[in-house]
Amino acid sequence: MSNERNHVAMPAAIEGCLSGDRPMSFGPAERRPCLQATIGGQQGVAAVTVGGDAPVRVQSMTNTDTADAIGTAIQVRDLAHAGSELVRITVNNAKAADAVPAIREQLERMGVDVPLVGDFHYNGHKLLRDYPECARVLDKYRINPGNVGAGKRRDDNFVQMVEIALEYNKPVRIGVNWGSLDQQLLARLMDENAGRTAPWDAREVMREALVQSALDSAEQAQSVGMPANQILLSAKVSAVQDLISVYRSLAARCHYPLHLGLTEAGMGSKGIVASTAAMGTLLQMGIGDTIRVSLTPDPGGARTREVVVAQEILQTMGLRAFAPQVVACPGCGRTSSTVFQELADSIQTYLRDQMPAWRERLPGVETMQVAVMGCVVNGPGESKHADIGISLPGSGEAPVAPVFIDGERSVTLKGDAIATDFQAIVDDYVERRYGAGAA
């Protein structure tokens, strides 16, 4: 197959577009149909649906000591205010389990109704049994089938946790992880693989073990009586291609909602890029019902960063809108000042900070596009495409900054107060366009 214009072999889908009248245009694939789970909804906690026709949810996890009820509640509040629709806390020992009801009470006092997910490993069955208030207050349990014991003990512990979830009517996430893969299952699959005429690569066997561990555990939970629509699955790995492969397989082989996340994604840009590459690819295929970005925070850095990144992945892909977006040019030799960079940064921060107050009062404001451009080359054009934009003066240009509103040139700003003047214009625009009196 070749394309006559450039003699390059083209994939069939692209070839089809080039040969027809239709312009090339590829959007995200339709979401994979799956069951819908509801998390929360009891005792003054928000009910959050995941899967089915629900939007792709954003979730996060605390990094405080859960036994510190006040400190944990404050971080849960911060994550919820940043936009996390579910927050997971580790429940790793008796003190942590004992603190869970106090965390929920503290959240109630702070007016925070985000559902809480308990993350359990080796001793989860004991903690849930010994601390019934913890079991009652949590809205979902995360169970790692690779970390609940071995052999018969594994089955007994897993079943105990599922039975407690049933008793309290809680959904469960069966969350397998590359780092704690069920070693017996892996050994069995390796043996089976050795008997193949064309054995798979060892990495393929490990990927299959992850998928089978999740699917087998879900089947086991259902055999104990857990309804299928109260089960969510995840299978986290730390390499992008492994994650894509594992989730494609899971998506094709089950109808449970899928929780996406690249585990141990790393720090800074590496963690953000790896998470975006992996989750963006899967979301484009219609795979994924809730996402968590596992960033290692910078020392002293805000835990809420992972929520912002998750939202930005979904918003930049056009899947959801959370806060107005600022389009800014990268800058080049045509602009020597840092004014446009500072303005882009301050206006993005300002817009995001306003969202808790704006969200209810100004519906639709989260879809607004603001452009901050560095010079006249692309500035006016890009600003006209945005809802509201400003084109700052480049090197050698007149020290004026035209503002564009809904594609039309409006006022021209000049002087030292361009940033505050522009912010006031944005505020005014937001009220007129999205406020109570908007058409």
Ligand code: SF4
């Ligand atoms: S808009 Fe101007 S300053 Fe910004 S990147 Fe383009 S040419 Fe450079």
